[in-house]
Amino acid sequence: xxxxxxxxIEDLHFxxxxxxxETLRGLNLSIEExxxxxxxxxxxxxxSTLAKLLNAILLPTSGKIYxxxxxxxxxxxxxxxxxxxxxxxxxxxxxxxxNVVEDDVAFAPENLGVEPQEIRRRVDEALKTVGMxxxxxxxxxxxxxxxxxxxxxxxxxxMQPRVLVLDEPTAMLDPLGRREVISTVxxxxxxxxxxxxxxxxxxxxxxxxxxxxxxxDGTVTADGTPREVFSQVELLRGEGLTAxxxxxxxxxxxxxxxxxxxxxxxxxxxxxxxxxxxxxxGRL
Amino acid sequence: MLxxxxxxxxxxxxxxxxxxxxxxxxxxxVVYIAALFTAREWLSYGVMLLVTCAIVAVSRIxxxxxxxxxxxxxxxxxxxGVLNLxxxxxxxxLFDWWIFHVTTEGVKRAVMMVVRILMLISGTFLLTYTTSPxxxxxxxxxxxxxxxxxxxxxxxxxxxxxxxxRFIPTLxxxxxxxxxxxxxxxxxxxxxxxxxxxxxxxxxxxxLFVSAFRxxxxxxIAMESRCYHGGEGRTRMKQLRMAGRDWLALFSGAALLALIxxxxxxxx
Numbered sequence: 001x002x003x004x005x006x007x008x009i010e011d012l013h014f015x016x017x018x019x020x021x022e023t024l025r026g027l028n029l030s031i032e033e034x035x036x037x038x039x040x041x042x043x044x045x046x047x048s049t050l051a052k053l054l055n056a057i058l059l060p061t062s063g064k065i066y067x068x069x070x071x072x073x074x075x076x077x078x079x080x081x082x083x084x085x086x087x088x089x090x091x092x093x094x095x096x097x098x099n100v101v102e103d104d105v106a107f108a109p110e111n112l113g114v115e116p117q118e119i120r121r122r123v124d125e126a127l128k129t130v131g132m133x134x135x136x137x138x139x140x141x142x143x144x145x146x147x148x149x150x151x152x153x154x155x156x157x158x159m160q161p162r163v164l165v166l167d168e169p170t171a172m173l174d175p176l177g178r179r180e181v182i183s184t185v186x187x188x189x190x191x192x193x194x195x196x197x198x199x200x201x202x203x204x205x206x207x208x209x210x211x212x213x214x215x216x217d218g219t220v221t222a223d224g225t226p227r228e229v230f231s232q233v234e235l236l237r238g239e240g241l242t243a244x245x246x247x248x249x250x251x252x253x254x255x256x257x258x259x260x261x262x263x264x265x266x267x268x269x270x271x272x273x274x275x276x277x278x279x280x281x282g283r284l
Numbered sequence: 285m286l287x288x289x290x291x292x293x294x295x296x297x298x299x300x301x302x303x304x305x306x307x308x309x310x311x312x313x314v315v316y317i318a319a320l321f322t323a324r325e326w327l328s329y330g331v332m333l334l335v336t337c338a339i340v341a342v343s344r345i346x347x348x349x350x351x352x353x354x355x356x357x358x359x360x361x362x363x364x365g366v367l368n369l370x371x372x373x374x375x376x377x378l379f380d381w382w383i384f385h386v387t388t389e390g391v392k393r394a395v396m397m398v399v400r401i402l403m404l405i406s407g408t409f410l411l412t413y414t415t416s417p418x419x420x421x422x423x424x425x426x427x428x429x430x431x432x433x434x435x436x437x438x439x440x441x442x443x444x445x446x447x448x449x450r451f452i453p454t455l456x457x458x459x460x461x462x463x464x465x466x467x468x469x470x471x472x473x474x475x476x477x478x479x480x481x482x483x484x485x486x487x488x489x490x491x492l493f494v495s496a497f498r499x500x501x502x503x504x505i506a507m508e509s510r511c512y513h514g515g516e517g518r519t520r521m522k523q524l525r526m527a528g529r530d531w532l533a534l535f536s537g538a539a540l541l542a543l544i545x546x547x548x549x550x551x552x
Binding site: 052055057079082083086087089094095096097098099100102106107108109110112113114115116120123137139141155156159 | 446506
C-alpha cells in the first residue's frame with residue numbers, strides 16, 4: 001500500500017515583507033507519513049523559513065502547503081493544524097516556558113483545553129518516550145543542552161502531533177547532546193511511526209534518514225536517499241555543504257584512482273570498504 | 285555577585301508551607317503585610333517577629349538564603365534607618381550636634397522601621413521561595429479572576445509574570461557570560477568611581493537587551509507553535525484545591541491580624 005503524503009508543498013514562494021529577494025523560490029515537495037526526512041542546507045538557504053511556514057507561523061507569499069490535508073492558510077482551522085505538527089527550535093532556552101520540566105511539557109495540552117487527568121497521562125508518556133521521566137520535577141535551566149532539547153521534544157509530543165519538525169535542534173549542543181537528540185528522534189520515527197522532518201546543516205545527522213532534501217537559495221538542489229545525495233560530492237561542495245568525513249575520504253581515494261564505492265556512509269561501512277581495497281591490493 | 289540574586293527564585297521542598305495552596309499563601313502575605321503595618325509598639329512587633337521566625341523555621345528555608353536575598357537591599361534598609369534616626373522628634377535627646385538630633389523616640393522608630401522592612405522582605409521572599417512561579421501565577425490568576433468581568437486582562441498579566449520569572453535565571457546566566465566575555469577583553473566592572481562603574485555597565489546592557497528581545501521573539505513563536513492562543517478554553521494539569529490545612533492557615537492569619545489590631549488599639 002503506498003503511503004499517503006502527510007506534507008504537500010506546491011510551488012511555494014516566500015518573500016519576507018520588506019525584502020527584495022525571495023527566500024523560497026518555487027518549492028515542490030511531498031513527504032510521506034511515517035518517514036524520516038532530513039532537510040539540509042547552509043545558512044540562508046531558507047530552511048528555517050520552511051519550518052515556520054509548515055505550521056502557519058508564516059504564510060506563503062504564493063503557492064500552497066497542505067499538512068494532513070489541511071491548507072496552512074486556512075485560519076479557521078489554525079489550532080487543528082498546529083496541534084498536528086509539533087515544532088522544536090534551535091535554542092532550547094527560548095522554547096521552554098515553565099520552571100519545572102513537567103509543567104513545561106503540559107503547556108501545549110493545557111492550551112488545547114485537554115482534561116487534567118489526560119494531560120497528566122500525556123505528559124508522563126511524552127517524558128518517558130524521550131527518556132526524561134526521572135527529571136520531571138527538575139528546573140529546566142539546570143539541565144544539559146541535550147536534556148533541554150529532549151524536554152522540548154516531549155513538549156511537542158504532548159500535543160500528539162502526526163508530524164515532528166525539528167529546526168536545527170542540535171545547533172547549540174555539544175556532541176553528546178547532539179547524539180542524544182538525534183537518537184531520540186530516530187527512535188520516535190522507527191518505533192512509533194512518527195513522521196519526522198529534521199532540518200539541519202550537519203550532514204552526519206542525515207545519515208539515518210529515509211530521504212535527504214538539499215535546499216539551496218530557496219530551491220531543492222538534491223532529493224533522494226542519503227546514499228544517493230552524498231555521493232554527489234561535487235554538487236554538495238558547490239552548495240557550500242560538506243559531505244560526512246567518511247564520504248570525503250572515499251571521494252579522495254576514488255579521485256586518486258582507487259576503486260571504492262562512494263555510498264558507504266557509516267564509519268563501519270567505510271572501514272569495510274577501505275579494508276576491502278587493501279585486501280585486494282594484497283596488503284592485508 | 286549575580287549569583288546572590290535570589291528574588292523570585294523557588295526552592296523546591298515538601299514542607300507544609302510548600303504544600304499550601306498558592307492562593308492561601310498570597311492572601312496570607314497580604315494579611316501579613318497588613319498586620320506588619322498595623323503593629324506599632326514593641327509587644328506587637330515581638331509577636332510578628334515570633335510568627336516570622338516560626339514560618340521560616342517550618343519552611344526549612346535557611347537563614348543564609350534569606351539574608352543573601354536581602355543583600356541588594358542593604359542600602360535602602362540603612363538609608364531608611366538613618367532617616368528615621370535623625371528625623372524623628374519626641375522623647376529625651378540623646379545626642380545633639382549641629383543639625384543632628386538623636387532622640388530616644390528616633391532610635392525606637394529607626395529600629396522598628398528596619399525590623400519592619402526586614403520582616404516585610406522575609407515574608408514576601410518566603411512566598412516566592414516556597415511557591416513555584418507557575419503555581420504562584422496560577423493562584424494569582426484565580427484570585428483575580430472576578431476582575432475579568434470588567435475586562436482586566438488577568439490571564440495575560442499572569443502569563444507575562446510567569447514568563448518574567450521563568451527567564452530570570454536564564455538572563456542572569458547570560459549576564460554572567462557577557463561579563464566574562466568583556467572581562468576577558470579587559471573590561472573592568474569592579475573598580476572606579478560610581479559613574480565609571482555605571483559607564484562600564486553600558487556595554488553589558490546593550491547586548492543583554494538585544495538578546496532579551498531576540499529571546500522574546502523566539503519564545504512567542506515557540507508558544508504559538510504549541511497552540512497558545514490566550515486564556516480562552518485553557519485547562520490546567522495541576523488543579524488547585526483548597527485543603528483543610530489551607531483553611532486552617534487562613535484562619536490563623538485572620539486571628540493574627542485581629543490580635544495585632546487589638547494590640548494596636550490598646551497601644552501595646
